Structure formats: structure tokens, C-alpha cells
Amino acid sequence: MIIKSMKNHFSIPFTDPIAIIFLMFSLILFAPIFSQRLKIPGIIGLIFAGILVGPNSLNLLSKNIGVTIFSTIGLLYLMFLAGLEIDIKSFQKNKNRSLVFGLLTFSIPFTIGCSVFYILLDKQIFSTLFVAIMFSTHTLLSYPIASRFGLSKTEVVTITTGGTIITDSLVLFILTILSSVTKDKLDAYFWLRFLGLVLVFMFVVVRLVPIASQYLFKKIRGDSGIQYLFVLFILFFSAFGAELAGLEPMIGAFLSGLVLNKFIPHTSALMNRILFIGNTLFIPFFLISVGMIINIKAFFSGIGAIVIAVALITVAITSKFLAAYFTQKIFKYSNNERNLIFGLSNSHAAATIAVILVGHQLKWLDETILNATVLLILVSCIVSSFVTQSASKKIVIQELEATHPQTADKQEKILVSLSNPSTMERLLDFSFLIKNSKPSQPIYPLMIVLDDDMYEKKVMAGFAAMEKAIFHASATETLLEPVIRVDLNPANGISRAIKEISITKTIIGWNEKPSKVDFLFGTLLENLLNLTDKMLIVTRCSYPLDRIGKVQVWFMESAELEFGFSDWVSMVVTLVKNTNANLVFNGNIQTIQAIRSIQKNLKNTVYNSLPDILAANFYLESVSENDLVIFIAARQGAISYQPSNENLRKMVLKYSDRCNFVIVYPEQKSENRTI
Structure with missing residues (x-):
């Protein structure tokens, strides 16, 4: 009886749910630890762990329904986080840059892929097209690395994320057309149905979901468990809706992140819970599942497989680098920013697998291409992780060195x-x-x-x-x-x-x-x-701080001459970044110019040149509970001190039931005070 029970538990591959769960959590726990010891990105460790226990190696795990469900959740969660953490104002402002990068990272790999593989695949048009569009895809596999370095809201990460959605959408759209052409289903009804469903999907997610989210977040405020479940509901509702509309579910996941972006502050307990569960559980499942499909032995199956694999890897990496290079030249980014774009956009995983599997099922791609693609996934993920980590480190160091x-x-x-x-x-x-x-x-x-x-x-x-x-x-x-x-x-x-x-x-x-x-x-x-x-x-603060939509800063004349000037400016910028709020500076032109000089990359900001802080009385008539008003005051005897300082308390009391108020007294040195 005991022997029979042991056989049930230790049959290869594992079939016992407890054994499968134990093995997965062991890999999730120990793979990053060993990776850290070997000084390689944790993502690579998880992928290699998947290779080790997958069906093409030790065969401890098979792609059963449980592993598939969790890995699918991980992929959707990854795209959801990309939308949730993105700087939404920067995303809107740089949408044209995202479009340019998206078109470059689609067209350059597609063009090079067509040119090379039209010859290697004996001029088979459909086979060439399937391989070429595969080069255009990429998955933000190394996004968690950039996020960990605090770069998720930077411009280059924003345009790379936007470009990912554009290129993957184009690829999946062409994939749908190729599949329909080969099945003779490309008719007027197909187009009407496809466009109609996409329009309905976009209306529901972009228009109706924000209304429902605003209402429900207000009703369930304070209950973080229900809030998190609601976030998951919106994520999978959008992903399933995209699938019903004929789009890839990860597009719906990304859109749901964009929609919820303004409702979930970056420093909130809810955001922390979302990041913790995703980065600790779901995304590692996805990374392990990527490793499970990789077959190292396929590389040694013959000279033809080696030639195809080398060609795939060379074209994929070179073309993605060229897309990042041209983006750098067009928008004048630094070499480190270019490398970060390349690192993020170089990894091939989810969409690549989708394209190749469809081509294989339709008999346009053989086993050689399939196995070579799996090796491409491995190499591109390794390159992506190392390049992203290196570029992220250098960018952070540059920013620290450039600090005022x-x-x-x-x-x-x-x-x-x-x-x-x-x-x-x-x-x-x-x-x-x-x-x-x-x-x-x-x-x-x-x-x-x-x-x-x-x-x-x-x-x-x-x-x-x-x-x-x-x-x-x-x-x-x-x-x-x-x-x-x-x-x-x-x-x-x-x-x-x-x-x-x-x-x-x-x-x-x-x-x-x-x-x-x-x-x-x-x-x-x-x-x-x-x-x-x-x-x-x-x-x-009379109202919850997680609903701040606008930060209004009022300052005295000569505020820029105070010792603590750069400190309070930096504090305000940090607050705005953590709340995704709009920022308005109100005061004299000299101080505004000084703010611009020390915060040269400050975006989505309005500057109002006003003669006196008492002008705030007029503007405060229109404030709402989503506004935060910050008065920059001064101690008596300070350079920027004015008698109007004494009226700040009266203004706060007068409008205190309308919004949140903060009064800041900047750091002062005794030698800066007047006599």
C-alpha cells in the first residue's frame, strides 16, 4: 500500500497536485537565490529552472492545465503591471514616440526577416511571412528588472511599453489575416464582425470600466481585500473581452492596467499588494513555463537546425537593436537609454510562441523552425535580461550623479x-x-x-x-x-x-x-x-490622499534664494510622481525660472506667473477634494518672508472643507536670515 502510494506521488512527470505545487514553489524560492550567487538576473534563473524540470529535460513537470493556468495568469499580470505602473501623462504626451518606436520595431525586423528567410525557406511566401512577423514580436519579459530600479515611469520605458502594444497588435492582426487566408475565411463578414467586436470591446474597457471603477473604489475604500479582487476582476474581464473580440488577451490586460492607473497610487497598500503577489507568484510561474518549452537538444539535431537557429537568433537580435538605434537617433536618447529600449524589446516569448504554433499547425513551418524558435526564445531572454539590468544600473547612477x-x-x-x-x-x-x-x-x-x-x-x-x-x-x-x-x-x-x-x-x-x-x-x-x-x-488633510488629481504650489517672491529651495522642489516632484497628479506652480517669474533650471525634465507641469501669494484667494474658489494645495512659507527674518505669510492660516481655515492643505517652511540657515 505504501509503495503504491509512493509510486502515485513520484510518477514522472508529477501528477500529484501537492508534488507539483511543492516543486513549483521550490523553484520560485531557490532559483533567484542561486541566480544571485552566480550574479545573473533572477529571470534567467527561473527560465533555466523551467528548462531543467520541463518535458525536454528531467521531465518532472508537464504542461498540465494547472501550470498552464498559472503561466497564463503570469503573462497577463506582466502586461497588466506594465500598464498600471506606466506614467500615464507621459504615455499620453509621448504617444507619437510610442507609435514611431512601435512601427520601427515592427517594420525593421519584418523587412530583414522577409529578406533573409525568403532565401533560406526556398521562396515559400507564407512560411516566410510567418517567420518574419515572429521577429517583430516581443514580450516585456525584463520589465520587472527596470521596475525594480524605479524606471517604470521614465520616458524610454513608457515608449517601449507603448511600442510593444503597437507591434504585437500589428503582428497578431496579420496573424489573424494569414490564418484566415489559408483557411479561405477572409470575406466581408469577417471584417465587419472583427471591427464591430473590437469597437464594442474598446468602448466597454475605455469608457465604462473607468466609471465603474471610480464608483466601486469609493464604495469599498478601506477594504483592501475586496479592492484587490476587484482589480483582478477588471484584469481578466478585459483579457477575456479582448479574446472574444478576436484580439490577444494580453492587449486587454495592458488596457486594464492603463484604465486603473489613475485609481491606484504608486505608494498605496493596494499597489504594494498587486506588485507583491504578481512578482512573487504569478510572473515566476510564467517564466518557468517559458523554460519548460525550450528544448536544448534540438540545437544538436543536425547542421540544418544549427544554420536556421543561428540565422533566427542573429536576425532577431540585430533587427531589434537597429529599431532601438534608430529610435535613439530620432529622439536623441543616450546610449544607456537606447540599450534599455533594446533590452526591454529584445525578448521573444508569448507572442512569438503564438505565431510559430499557428504556423506549425497550418503546416507552413516544420519542426526545424519550431525547435530553432525555442532556442531563439532562450537566447533573446538571456540577452534581454543582462542588457536591461546593465542599462538600468547605469541610468540610475547617471541620475544620482546629476542630482542638484x-x-x-x-x-x-x-x-x-x-x-x-x-x-x-x-x-x-x-x-x-x-x-x-x-x-x-x-x-x-x-x-x-x-x-x-x-x-x-x-x-x-x-x-x-x-x-x-x-x-x-x-x-x-x-x-x-x-x-x-x-x-x-x-x-x-x-x-x-x-x-x-x-x-x-x-x-x-x-x-x-x-x-x-x-x-x-x-x-x-x-x-x-x-x-x-x-x-x-x-x-x-481632510480627504484621502490616494485621490489627489492636482497639486497646486504657491510660493513667495525670492523663494529661490532660500537655502532649502531645491529640497522643497524635489519633495513636490516626488509627491507628484507618487500620485500621478497634475502639477501647477504659482508665483513670481524669477522663482519659476529657478525651478525650471533644477528640474529640466519636469513634464506635465503648468507655470502661472503671479505677483503675490494672496492671489490664491481667487484660485482657491474652484478647488475640489481631489486637489492638494501647498503653500511655501518662510520663517520671520528669512529672505523670502513677507507679511502675507501671516494670512496663510486664514486662507487654510477658509477653504479647509474643500481640499487638502500643506504649509511648508523650507530649511533655513541662520546666515540666510535678514536682520
């Missing part, structure tokens, strides 16, 4: 003063949005306990509150390092913490009604402004 000198040598440390449990989450959420440092750098939540007879109980209550803060931050994988201080008054405790921890930015909440004690001895803000020169940020 005032901020380049600073290590950002954010302190959040917590005193009111009802505002704790909003204060922390704001700190997540402005955080622009390494994930390993924590945020410091601070609680000040007054030194009285009850201080011990208050300290214990403070630890309980900090546990809630840590739990809240864990949803976004933000590291917190709680700080509790016992002091005679809050201002002294906060200023001491700022000095001891070398804090660069301090966030405090809005004091609605100053007490009589505050009137006599000064408010917390007034005392802090005198005790520390570091940046102080006062927030009054």
Missing part, C-alpha cells in the same frame, strides 16, 4: 510627529508620498510624552499607538523606526529628536484651535520654527 548639489549629499530622514490618533494615518500616508530615499531608510514616527506623574502610563499607551502605526505602514512595505520622548513640552522634545536623529523633514498636524496656553507661550509650530532650521511641513 544641495540634495546630492543629503540622506533624507523624515520625522512624523504623532499626537492625535485620528490624524495618525493621514500624516503617515503623506510621509509615504514624499519619501524619496532607499526602501531601507525608515520613517521616524515620534510621540512626545509630557514629563508628569502619569508619564509611565502614557509611554505604554504610546507604544500601543506605535504598533498601530507600524501595522499601517506594513501595507506599503515602508519601514518605521518609532521614537518616544519624555519631555517638559512637545516643541523641545521634537527639536531634540530632530538633532539627535539628523532629521531633514518634520511633519506635524494642523492645530485647529490654539489654546490660551498657546496664546501665551506660542503654538507648537511657532516654537518649532524658532528651535530648528530644518524643513517643517504642516498638513491639514
